[in-house]
Amino acid sequence: MTNIKQVAVIGAGVMGAGIAAHIANSGTPVLLLDIVPEGSKNRNAVAEGAVAKMLKTDPAPFMSKRVAKLITCGNIEDDLDKLAKCDWIVEAVIERLDIKQDLYRKIDAVRAKGSVVSSNTSTIPLATLIDGMGDGFAQDFIITHFFNPPRYMRLLELVGSEVTRSGVIDMVAEFADHKLGKTCVICHDKPGFIANRLGVYWIQAAMVEAMDRGLTVEEADSVIGRPFGIPKTGVFGLMDLVGLDLMPHVQSSMAGALDKSDPFHAIYRESDLVGKLIADGYTGRKGKGGFYRLNREGGEKVKESVNLQTGKFARSEKARLESVRSAGKDPRKMMEANDKGGLYGRAVMAKTLAYAAFIAEEAANSIVDVDDAMKLGYAWKTGPFELMDAIGVDTLIAMLEADGIEVPALLKKAAGKSFYKVEDGTLFFLGFDGTYAKVTRPDGVLLLEDIKRKAEPVAGNRAASLWDIGDGVACLEFHTKMNALDADVLGMVKTSIRTVKKQFKAMVIYNEGSNFSAGANLGLALFAANIAAWPEIENLVETGQETYKVLKYSPFPVVGAPSGMALGGGCEVLLHCDAVQAHGETYIGLVEPGVGLIPAWGGCKEMIRRWSENPKFPKGPMAPSAKAFEIISVATVAKSAMEAKENLFFREGDGITMNRNRLLADAKARALSMVDGYEAPEEFTYRLPGESARVAFEMAVDGFYRLGKATDYDRVVAGELAKVLAGGDTDITEELSEDDILELEREGFMRLVRNEGTMARVEHMLLTGKPLRN
Numbered sequence: 001m002t003n004i005k006q007v008a009v010i011g012a013g014v015m016g017a018g019i020a021a022h023i024a025n026s027g028t029p030v031l032l033l034d035i036v037p038e039g040s041k042n043r044n045a046v047a048e049g050a051v052a053k054m055l056k057t058d059p060a061p062f063m064s065k066r067v068a069k070l071i072t073c074g075n076i077e078d079d080l081d082k083l084a085k086c087d088w089i090v091e092a093v094i095e096r097l098d099i100k101q102d103l104y105r106k107i108d109a110v111r112a113k114g115s116v117v118s119s120n121t122s123t124i125p126l127a128t129l130i131d132g133m134g135d136g137f138a139q140d141f142i143i144t145h146f147f148n149p150p151r152y153m154r155l156l157e158l159v160g161s162e163v164t165r166s167g168v169i170d171m172v173a174e175f176a177d178h179k180l181g182k183t184c185v186i187c188h189d190k191p192g193f194i195a196n197r198l199g200v201y202w203i204q205a206a207m208v209e210a211m212d213r214g215l216t217v218e219e220a221d222s223v224i225g226r227p228f229g230i231p232k233t234g235v236f237g238l239m240d241l242v243g244l245d246l247m248p249h250v251q252s253s254m255a256g257a258l259d260k261s262d263p264f265h266a267i268y269r270e271s272d273l274v275g276k277l278i279a280d281g282y283t284g285r286k287g288k289g290g291f292y293r294l295n296r297e298g299g300e301k302v303k304e305s306v307n308l309q310t311g312k313f314a315r316s317e318k319a320r321l322e323s324v325r326s327a328g329k330d331p332r333k334m335m336e337a338n339d340k341g342g343l344y345g346r347a348v349m350a351k352t353l354a355y356a357a358f359i360a361e362e363a364a365n366s367i368v369d370v371d372d373a374m375k376l377g378y379a380w381k382t383g384p385f386e387l388m389d390a391i392g393v394d395t396l397i398a399m400l401e402a403d404g405i406e407v408p409a410l411l412k413k414a415a416g417k418s419f420y421k422v423e424d425g426t427l428f429f430l431g432f433d434g435t436y437a438k439v440t441r442p443d444g445v446l447l448l449e450d451i452k453r454k455a456e457p458v459a460g461n462r463a464a465s466l467w468d469i470g471d472g473v474a475c476l477e478f479h480t481k482m483n484a485l486d487a488d489v490l491g492m493v494k495t496s497i498r499t500v501k502k503q504f505k506a507m508v509i510y511n512e513g514s515n516f517s518a519g520a521n522l523g524l525a526l527f528a529a530n531i532a533a534w535p536e537i538e539n540l541v542e543t544g545q546e547t548y549k550v551l552k553y554s555p556f557p558v559v560g561a562p563s564g565m566a567l568g569g570g571c572e573v574l575l576h577c578d579a580v581q582a583h584g585e586t587y588i589g590l591v592e593p594g595v596g597l598i599p600a601w602g603g604c605k606e607m608i609r610r611w612s613e614n615p616k617f618p619k620g621p622m623a624p625s626a627k628a629f630e631i632i633s634v635a636t637v638a639k640s641a642m643e644a645k646e647n648l649f650f651r652e653g654d655g656i657t658m659n660r661n662r663l664l665a666d667a668k669a670r671a672l673s674m675v676d677g678y679e680a681p682e683e684f685t686y687r688l689p690g691e692s693a694r695v696a697f698e699m700a701v702d703g704f705y706r707l708g709k710a711t712d713y714d715r716v717v718a719g720e721l722a723k724v725l726a727g728g729d730t731d732i733t734e735e736l737s738e739d740d741i742l743e744l745e746r747e748g749f750m751r752l753v754r755n756e757g758t759m760a761r762v763e764h765m766l767l768t769g770k771p772l773r774n
Contacts, residue, residue, distance in 0.1 A: 004087040004179075005029075006028065006029050007029075007087065008030065008031040008086040008088070008089045009030060009031070009090045009092060010033045010034070010089065010090070010107075011092035011093040012032055012033070012034040012049075013034075013050075015120055016032070016090070016092030016093070017032065017051070017061070018054070018061050018150040019090055019092060019146055020032045020050075020071055021051075021061035021067075021150070021151065024068065024071050025063040025064075025151060025180075025658075026180055028179060029070050030070060030072070031072050031082055032073050032074070033075055033076050033080070034046035034050070034075060035076060035077075043075050043077070044075050047073035051071055054068070060151075061150070061151050063151070063640035063643070067642070076103070080107070083110050083111050083112075086111070086112070086115060087112075088175070089107055089118070091107075091119045097124060100121075101132070105133075114140065115140065116171065116172055117140055118142045118143060118144040119141075122145050122250070123257070125190075127161060129141070129143075130163075138163050138164075139165040140165060141161075141164070142164055143158070143160075143193075144156060144176075145193060147195070147377045152585070153376065153377060153379075154181060154660065155195060155373060157185050157194060157195065157373065158184050159188070159193060160186075161189060177442070178658065178662075181660065182659070183376050183659075183661065185364070185373050186364075188365075191257035192254055192257075193363060194363045195377030196250065197359055197363055198359060198370070199374070200251055200254050200264075201263075201351075201352060202235075202355075203247070204251060204268060207235065207236075208269065210235075210308060211308045211309070213340060213344050216305065216308070217306065219341060219344075220234060221233065221234025221235060222234065222324045222341070223334065223344050223348075224349070226329060227324060227331055228349060229331070229380055230378075230379075230381070231379045236305075240292055241284065242284065243283055243285075244277055244284050244291075245284075248271075248278070251268065252270070263351075263358060264355075267351065273311050277291075277306065291306050292304070302315055303315070319341075321339060321340070322339055322341075327342075330390075331345075331387055331390050332392060332395060334346075346399060350403060350405060352384070353387060353396060354396075354406070354408055354411065356370060356385065356388075357385075357388075357409075361410065366431065367430065368439060371383020385420070386419070388414070389419050393414045393419070394415060394416065397415060413430065413434045420439075421436065422453055425455070426439075426453070426454075427453065444662055444665055445661045445662055446664045448469070448475060448510065451468075451475075455467065458503070459492070459496065460492065462480075463486060463489045464476060464489050466492070466496045469664070470668075471505075471668070471672060472504050472505035473506050474499070474504045475507070475508045475510055476492070476493065476496045476509045476510070477510065477511045478511050478516075479511065482518040483570070484519065484520065484521040484522075485519065485544075485570065485573075486521040486540075493551060497551060500554070500556055501554065501555060501556065504556070505671075505672070506556050506557045506558070506671035506672060506674065507557075507558050507559070507671070508558075508559050508664065508667045509558065509559070509560045509574075509577065510560075510561035510562075510664055514564050515563075515564035515565040515570075516563055516565065516566040516586070517565070517569065517570025518567055518570060519568025519591070520569040520601075522765060523766060525762060526766065529759055534750070541600050541601070541745075545600070545601055545602055548572060548573065548576045549576070549738070551577070552576040552577075553680045555678075555680055556675075557578045558578050558579075558671075559579050559580065559668075559671040560579075560580045560582075561581050561582070561583075561663050561667035562583065563586055564583075564585065564587065565587050566587070566588040567589055568591050568592050570588075571588050571591075574649070575610075575649070576606065579651075579653070579654055579655075579671075579674065580650050580654040581655040581657060581663065582650060582656055582657070582663075583657055583663050584641050584656050584657065586638075586641045586644060587639055588644045589636050589647075589649070590632045590636075592632075593632065593714070594635040594761070595761045595765050596713065596752055596757055596759075596761035596762065597717070597749055597752050598717065599745065600745040600746055600748070601745075602738075603745075604632065604721070604744075604745050605684075605742060607648070608624050608688070608741070609624075610648040611624035611627045621687045621688050621693075622689045625689055625725040625727075626697070629697050629700075629718075629721060632721060641656045642656065683737070683738055686727065686736040686741060687734070687735060688727025688736060689727065689732060691731075693725070693727075694722045694726035697722035697726065698719055698722050701715055701718040701719075702715065711774060713757040716752075716755065716757060717758075720748035720749075720752055724744040727744070757774055761774065
């Protein structure tokens with residue numbers, strides 16, 4: 001395992017501080033240094049201020065506020081000698097060569113022999129950074145290019161030189177992979193490396209073409225979005241997110257660094273509009289807005305966008321392009337459409353994909369690295385070479401030739417073929433020499449997508465499938481939209497339990513969607529309620545309760561392996577697993593109150609049990625129920641796996657995997673470790689506080705209501721939740737079974753689902769994606 005035990009970050013700006021925070025997320029102590037501010041009595045004010053700001057930032061750089069304690073703040077005048085104890089020193093100061101090299105000389109004088117020094121630069125070549133530095137420093141120096149925000153962006157570009165000491169990049173890559181959850185891509189020492197080289201070209205092309213063709217920002221973002229597997233921010237929304245003030249600097253730097261023959265120069269031009277927006281304070285979301293802004297009209301916030309021709313803002317209008325509607329997620333259809341959306345999409349993406357082929361061999365070791373860089377650095381769902389295959393290599397070549405764009409040599413090598421192919425269930429990619437090579441995974445990486453190429457499911461239906469992942473372990477995969485749960489999913493859970501009992505040793509519940517599960521299918525619930533199909537709704541609730549209970553007490557270990565959202569019923573699945581191996585970026589909660597309901601698939605009973613069994617929590621019937629009410633009533637969502645442990649959505653002994661690609665392998669190993677001597681858990685007996693607790697819970701909600709922090713209908717929902725968590729009309733002398741609590745959950749759920757207030761919340765959530773405050 002990694003030899004990196006302590007890290008230093010020099011530079012406490014947005015990137016440096018974010019890098020330090022994420023290193024702390026890994027459990028590694030980190031030293032954060034910056035300048036001594038002129039005239040300040042606190043010589044560590046810059047670094048300390050950065051940490052304080054991050055503790056209030058949303059989305060949070062820290063996975064838990066507790067890990068902030070792992071950061072030691074200091075300054076570069078008083079604390080450089082502390083670098084002697086650091087194994088890796090990250091420089092993240094201003095992009096000026098003279099400042100960086102002056103700092104390197106100071107670092108070299110105090111650092112430990114063999115410690116790694118790296119720069120987070122994205123604009124200055126490594127050869128330039130080490131020019132004039134001593135051989136020892138140069139041998140230990142690399143570039144580690146993080147993407148912003150460092151916690152959430154999974155790409156780390158690594159650049160070494162001809163003199164880089166053997167093992168340096170491997171040591172950092174291992175730490176970044178296992179501890180920081182990064183996919184490390186080795187880049188050549190060329191301007192922009194991989195992701196920014198292509199990403200900046202793409203943004204420039206999209207902006208210029210939109211302005212020249214008279215598109216609105218909404219139209220441009222709708223085209224350069226879903227049809228190409230690009231986030232819905234598109235291009236102009238992305239620039240707002242990144243910061244408009246950053247783009248001119250990056251683009252001009254790229255233009256200055258690239259050879260005059262590079263195709264970037266053909267599309268590069270400075271934008272008067274962007275310059276004016278920046279001058280007026282429209283630097284993006286961090287400023288007053290950017291290409292989009294929020295403006296107040298009569299006390300209401302109204303979304304506005306800038307006219308790319310006039311520079312004036314007006315109310316934002318949803319794009320309604322027929323090409324976008326008809327193309328759906330098909331990039332080829334989008335590029336073949338003849339309206340202004342299709343012509344724009346073709347103009348931007350044909351150039352961008354040609355540029356990807358043009359730079360690939362110069363910037364990267366393989367097309368796989370280029371695809372990974374864009375997927376993980378720019379959040380494209382499909383990499384550029386994967387996109388070329390989806391469009392058709394020959395189709396793209398024909399488009400380029402028709403549009404007078406030079407066809408790169410690499411694209412010509414793929415003519416009549418594809419960049420990826422599958423043979424006997426194995427994935428191959430086209431190498432720069434024109435031959436195919438096998439796509440290999442790092443040791444310890446197990447992907448369900450690879451297994452699915454080679455095998456058929458053991459069992460399955462339209463909503464879920466059971467796969468054999470080897471060594472006697474089965475994997476249950478949900479594959480509905482958003483992995484929402486319905487009767488078919490529940491049916492497959494039951495089938496899987498019967499199958500695993502006969503054929504396997506253990507089961508993992510896992511999928512490779514963006515989210516583990518967004519919870520029960522609300523659309524079906526709304527439909528059933530609108531036709532008053534109450535018996536069907538109650539039957540689904542009862543089926544879910546029965547299914548989850550069978551899952552919990554099955555005679556083999558079950559490990560949940562979530563990533564992304566695990567909400568409502570998705571959270572309840574995990575509450576009934578023997579153990580959880582969670583990706584660090586898991587966002588979990590019992591959010592039913594937000595749609596006017598209460599957890600009814602055992603979520604209430606499991607939360608009471610967990611807080612009852614927690615040795616660090618007060619004993620007695622009141623405290624666990626009160627804590628569960630506190631968490632569930634406000635639809636608490638833990639925004640990391642660490643926070644999930646703090647709320648007992650996960651147990652103390654549950655595991656956290658930082659690298660998403662390692663999650664399935666880790667969950668499988670966890671399941672196998674539990675097989676020998678496995679015994680199903682014993683059923684739990686509850687003693688709950690009864691009527692006095694219900695009254696206390698409702699009084700607490702009434703207090704929030706008087707303060708304006710709870711609505712009328714919040715009180716209704718909280719009242720039903722209070723009945724369940726208090727144990728109905730029980731008292732502390734009585735024992736309740738799990739089935740008793742499930743009955744209370746079911747009764748409360750059914751009372752709420754018949755209420756118009758709940759249906760209004762469900763419908764509003766389905767239409768807007770946001771909770772209704774009725």
